[in-house]
Amino acid sequence: MAEAPGKDGPPVADRPLSRTGGRRILWQDLPPEVRRGIESRVGAPVISARSQPGGFSEGLASLLALADGRRVFVKAASRVGASAVAEFHLREIAITACLPAAAPVPRLLGSYDDGVWVAGIYAEIEGCLPGRPWRxxxxxxxxxxxxxxxxxxxxxxxxxxxxxxxxxxxxxxxxxxxxxxxxxxxxxxxxxxxxxxxxxxxxxxxxxxxxxxxxxxxxxxxxxxxxxxxxxxxxxxxxxxxxxxxxxxxxxxxxxxxxxxxxxxxxxxxxxxxxxxxxxxxxxxxxxxxxxxxxxxxxxxxxxxxxxxxxxxxxxxxxxxxxxxxxxxxxx
The missing domain is CATH 3.90.1200 (Aminoglycoside 3'-phosphotransferase; Chain: A, domain 2)
Structure with missing residues (x-):
């Protein structure tokens, strides 16, 4: 870990930093009933899933390809294994539902909550993380x-x-x-x-x-x-x-x-x-x-x-x- 350097010192990060947490899970790791519940909310079966980079929350953060050709982004966490993250998801669902439609922010499509697992379902945003170092x-x-x-x-x-x-x-x-x-x-x-x-x-x-x-x-x-x-x-x-x-x-x-x-x-x-x-x-x-x-x-x-x-x-x-x-x- 680095000392706060002087004005002419080197960058704080002297080695690459991961921008994605190490506690992510995959779509297939969710309990079957949770997967079925999310599929019911989106109205189509999931045919493939790809975990997305960025952020440090535990749990699922995946782009799901649906059988009808749509793609949705889903974040999910368990109150048992990651209670704080599940609460974050609940709060984010409530906040995102209030954000203006014209703002460049995620669009909430729905949510899932069975008392243990919480999931937010969002419209796909096409894009990528900024490069590092910043340009x-x-x-x-x-x-x-x-x-x-x-x-x-x-x-x-x-x-x-x-x-x-x-x-x-x-x-x-x-x-x-x-x-x-x-x-x-x-x-x-x-x-x-x-x-x-x-x-x-x-x-x-x-x-x-x-x-x-x-x-x-x-x-x-x-x-x-x-x-x-x-x-x-x-x-x-x-x-x-x-x-x-x-x-x-x-x-x-x-x-x-x-x-x-x-x-x-x-x-x-x-x-x-x-x-x-x-x-x-x-x-x-x-x-x-x-x-x-x-x-x-x-x-x-x-x-x-x-x-x-x-x-x-x-x-x-x-x-x-x-x-x-x-x-x-x-x-x-």
Missing amino acids: HGELSRVLDALTALSTDLTPAPVAPALLAAPRLGGWRALTQSAGAMTRLAAITTWAADRIDDLAALEADIDRDLAGRTLLHGDLYGFNILLGADGVSVVDWPHAWIGAPFCDVVTLLSSASVDGIDPEPYARDHPLTRDVDPRRVDVLLAAHSGFLLRLVTTASPSVDPSLIEMASALGVACLRWLQERGLGSKARR
């Missing part, structure tokens, strides 16, 4: 799409009661665990030495990140599809309502994993260029706090590919925050 053309294309998406999702079309709390913050909680602090120092002494400053920044989440826009909340390359007709943003269980610049900053922080300086993009983007710099600092601190708390407190049973990605993304946030000047109140 300027693809990154710019996605950033342009986020401007339009923000307009589509303001005011938020989803009732707050359907949403979970934003996945932000964790520095103050880390100080309560000596073991977590030891593990944090092994990842980044820079953050361990400044944890009070980071905690002070994340304390201002409610004030500095407030807004009326529905945000994705987990906007990285593995949740984006590039198609011939546009950019689609998928996987919405972690959506929350806040300031429109937040998803742009989250996406740009991932560019730092590849050694790309996100600051010029932030200065130019319409959703970030006029934002008080301290508000960006608050988001970077809160986002890295969530990620690195996950990394330093995870049990050994957690998917190692998820921990590796969360570590790289958390350190990338810190890298950008370090280059901005930790907690600066006025930086242009």
